[in-house]
Amino acid sequence: MSSSAEPGSAISGGGQGLDPSSAQSPRLSGPIAALIGVLAMAAALAVGQVIALFVGAGAAPVSAVGDAAIDAAPAWLKDFAVRAFGEADRVVLLLGMGVVLLLLAMLAGLISRQRPFPGATLVAAAGLVGIVAVLTRSELGQLAVLAPLGSLVGGVLVFRWLHRLAQARGYAADAAERALSRRVFLRASGGVALGAVAFGGIAQWLLGRGDVTGSRAELGRVVPDQPAPAIPPGADFVDAGTPPFITPNADFYRVDTAFVVPQVPAEQWRLRVHGMVDRELNLTFEDIRRRPLRERTITMSCVSNEVGGPYISTADFTGIPLADLLAEAGVRSGAEQLFSTSSDGYTAGTDLARLRDPADGAMLAIGMNGQPLPVEHGFPARMVAPGLYGYVSATKWVVDMELTTWAARTPYWLTRGWAREAPVKTQSRIDFPAESAQVPVGRVVASGLAWAMPRRITEVQVRVDDGPWLRAELGAEVSGHTWRMWRIPLRLGAGEHRLTCRAVDERGQPQTGELAPVTPDGATGWHTVQVTAS
Template sequence: METRLRRPTAALIGVLSVGAALAAGHLVAAFVGINASPYLAVSNSMVDLSPPWLTEFGKQFGPEWDKKLLFAGIAVGIAGFAVAAGLLSRRSAVPGVVVAVVLGAVAVAAVLFRPDLGQLAVLAPLTTFVVGAAVFRWLHRLAMDAADGVDTTLDRRRFLITSGGVAAGFGLAAIAGQVLGTRVDIEASRRAVGPIVPDRPAPPVPATADFSSAGTPTFITPNSRFYRIDTALTVPRLRAEDWALRIHGLVDTELELDFADIAGRELVERVVTMTCVSNEVGGDLISTAAFTGVPMRELLAEAGVRPEAGQVYATSVDGWTTATPVADMMSEERGALLAIGMNGEPLPVEHGFPARVVVPGLYGYVSATKWVVDLELIRDGEKTFYWQDRGWAKEAPIKTQSRIDAPRAFQNLPAGKVTIAGVAWAQTVGVETVEVRVDGGVWRAAELAAEVNDQTWRMWRLVVDLPPGNHRAEVRATDASGHTQAEERVPPIPDGATGWHSILFTVS
C-alpha cells in the first residue's frame, strides 16, 4: 500500500517550511536592507498594486490599523498557502518543493522591483527559496519514514523533535532579523539634534484661534495626534547624520546637502494646515503644526532653476515619489519648506525625520514628501509619480471645506441652547464666512475664531436654541475669493472630496 502522510502532519510540514523560509529571508534582509525581507517585500508590492478603491478602504481604519490588517491578511494567506502545499504533498515532496520555488520567485520579483534596494537585496528571497525547499524535503522525508518505517515510534519521535527544532530555529531567526534590521537608533539621532529653534519664528498663535472648549480641536495639533497617511509598512530608519539631499535635473548647479548644511542655515517657522486628499467629507485627515525649516524657494534659487523646468520630482528614501509644480515650490506667498522641525522638536520618525517637504495649499500626495532624499527638476509631465500612476490627479489644490465637530453624531443633548462648532479650511485663500443651518432652515453666519493665516484652518461656532426632538445640522464655508464649497457629494478620488457635512443629533 502506498505510504501517505496524515493530513495534520502534512499541513504542519508546510507551515514549518514556509515559516523557516520567511524567517531566514528576514534574517538575511537585516544585512542587505530590511525591506528585502520576503514578507515585507510582498506586502509592499501588494500595497503598490492595490486598486485605488481598496487603498481608500484601508485608509478608513487609520494609519496603524490599515497596515496591521494588511499584515494579518497576508499572514493568513501565506499560512493557507503553506497548508495547501503540505496537503498536496502527502505522497511526494515534489508539490511542496514547487510551492517553495513559486514563493521564492514571487519574493525575488518583489525585491527586484523595490526602488530602495540594491542588487545584493536579492540574497534575502533567494535564501527564502533555498531554506524553504530544503526544510520541506527534510521534514517530509522524516515524516514518511515515521509513516512507513519499522520502528515507527523512534521515527515519530525524531520527526517531532526535528519539527520543534525547526520551529524554535525560525522563531529565533525572525527575532534576530527584526532586532538587527531595526538596530539603527533613530531616537538617539533625534535627541542629538536637540530642540529645533527657528531664527525667524512664526507670529504667536492667539488664544482665541480655536473653540476647543466648545468641541473643536486645539489650533495646533500635538505631534502624537497629527494624522498620518503614507505607504510605508516599515517606517524608514534614517539617521540625521546619514541623511543627504540631492537637488539636480534642470538646474544650473547640482546641490548635495547634508543635515548640518540645512540645520546651519537660517531656519524659518511657518504654521501650516496639512490635508490628505483621502479625507472624506467630515473626515479627520487634517492637522495643523508649526513647521521649521529652510524655504524651498531659497534652495531652488541656489541651484538655479532653468526656465524649462515645470515640476519638482521628489523621491523618498523608500522610493515613494511625487511631483509638485515649480511655481508652487518657488511661491513666496505659499512659503514651501524643507522642514526639519515640527512643533519645536525634530520631525517625529513617522512624520519624515530627518527632513520632509511641506508645500501649503496642496493635498499631501503632491506636496508632502517624507524622508525626502532627492529633488529633481523636470519638464512638466516628463514623469508620472506614485499616486498619479494609480488614478489620482496630477495637480491637487486643496478644496474649500468645513466640518462639524460638536455635537457628535447621534449625541443626546439637553433642551435649550446648543453650541454647534467645527473647523473650516481654504488654504492659501483663507476662510471668509461659515454658515450653519438646522433642519433645512435658513443659513446663519457662525462666529469665527481669530484667523492665524490663510494657510491654516479656522474654527467656528454657532449657538442655537432648539426644542426637544431629532435635529440635523449642516455647514458650508465660503473662502476669501467668494467661492462657497459645493453641496454635491463627490468622493476623494481623483482630486479631493466635496459636499456639505451634516450630522444628526437629539435634544431631549
C-alpha cells in the same frame, strides 16, 4: 505484503518493512502535512528577515511583497482601505498577508502527503514572488535579492527535511523504531518553530528599531532662528469640542504608501537637487541645519479625506524655504515640476510655480513642533507645501529633487488616475456634536473647523434641518496657511435633527454642496451630522 497504520499514528498508509526504495511512499496524515507546510513557511520568512538585516529592511520578503501590493492596488482599493481602516490599513494588510501565507503553507503540506515535490514547489513559488517584489523596488540595491532568495532556499530545504523525518516513521521496521522516528520529528519541528520565532522576531525588532531612534535623539530640540508667531488666545474652542489648534505629533494624521517606515539616520541622509538647474546641489543634514531655520504654522490635509473626515492636522514645521533652495540651484527655463523622490522610492510631482513663490510658504522641513520630525512623518527631512494636498507636495524621507518637465517624468499617483495639480478645496467639519449623538433639548453649542489653504476662512455658516444659514463665531485667525475653528449656539427641540455646515473663503466663495469623491483631486460637499435631542 499488506500494511496498516498503527492506531493513533501520524502516518497512514505506510507499513512495516517498507523502505525508501518502495514504489509506494508512506502517506502523512493531514494535520502533520499541514504542520510541515506552516513550519517551512515560518522558517522561510525568518531566514529572509535575518538576511534583510544585512541588505536592507525593505528586502525582507513580507516588506517587499507588502510594498508591491500597495503599489499594485488600484486607486479605488486604496481609497476603500483608507476609509474603512484609516491609519490601521497597514496592519490590516499585514494580517491579510499572514492569513494568505498560512493558508498557502497549509495547502503546500496537504498536497504533499505522499511526496514532498508538490509542496516544495509551492513554497518555492511563494519565494519567487518575494524575489520579483524585491527586483521591482528601484530603491533597493542589487544585494537585496539575497533576502527572498535565502527565504526560498531555506523554506524548500526545511520542507523537504521535515517531510523526510515525518515519513521515516512509515519506513520503520518495528514499534521502537517508529517511536524513535516520532521523537526525532517532534524535536526537529519544535526546533524549527523555536528558531523561526526567535531569529525572525529578533531580526524584525532590529529592522524596526534600526539606528534612527538614536540618531533622532542625538539631535535634541530643533530651534528655529525665526520662530512662528505665537498662536493667539481664542484660536481654538477645545472646551466646545474642537481639536487643539496645534496637533500633537502623536496625533498628527498619517497617510502614505510606506508598508515599512524608512529608517534613515540623519548622519547618512543626503539630498540631491538636480535636473534643469544651473548648479546641482548635494546637501547633508548638517548643511540644512546650519542654515537659518524658519518655523511656520501649517495645516496639512490629505486628498483621501472624505467630507468631514479626520485626515487634517496642524503643526509648527521648522526648516528652510524651498524657494531659497530652488533659487540657489538656479531654475532653468522650461522646468515645470519638482519631481521629488523618497528613500523608499515613492515619487511626487509639484508645480514649480507653487514652490518658487516665498509667500506660498513651501519648505524642506526637519522639525515638527520643536522636535526632529517623527520617523513616521519623514525623519530626517520632508517637503511641506501649504495649500496643496500631500500626494503632490509633501514627500516624506525625501532624498532627491529633480527639476524637470511633466512630459519627462510621471509621479507615483499620476499613473494611478489622480490629478496633476491638487489645490486644497474649501471644506468645513462639525466636530461636536458627533454623528448620532444624544443631546439635551434646548441650547446646544456646535463646533468644528474650516480650511481653504492658502485662502483665509472669513465665515462659517450652520443650519438646523432645512432652516436658514446661521453665522458661526470664528476663532482667532492665525494665517491663510492654517485651519480656523468655529462655534455656534443652537436651539434644538425634542426629536431628530440634521446639522449642516459650510465655509466661505476670502474671495467670498462659499463651499460647494455638490458631492464629489476623493478621486481624482479631493472630495467636496457639506458635512452633515444627525443628532437626537431628548
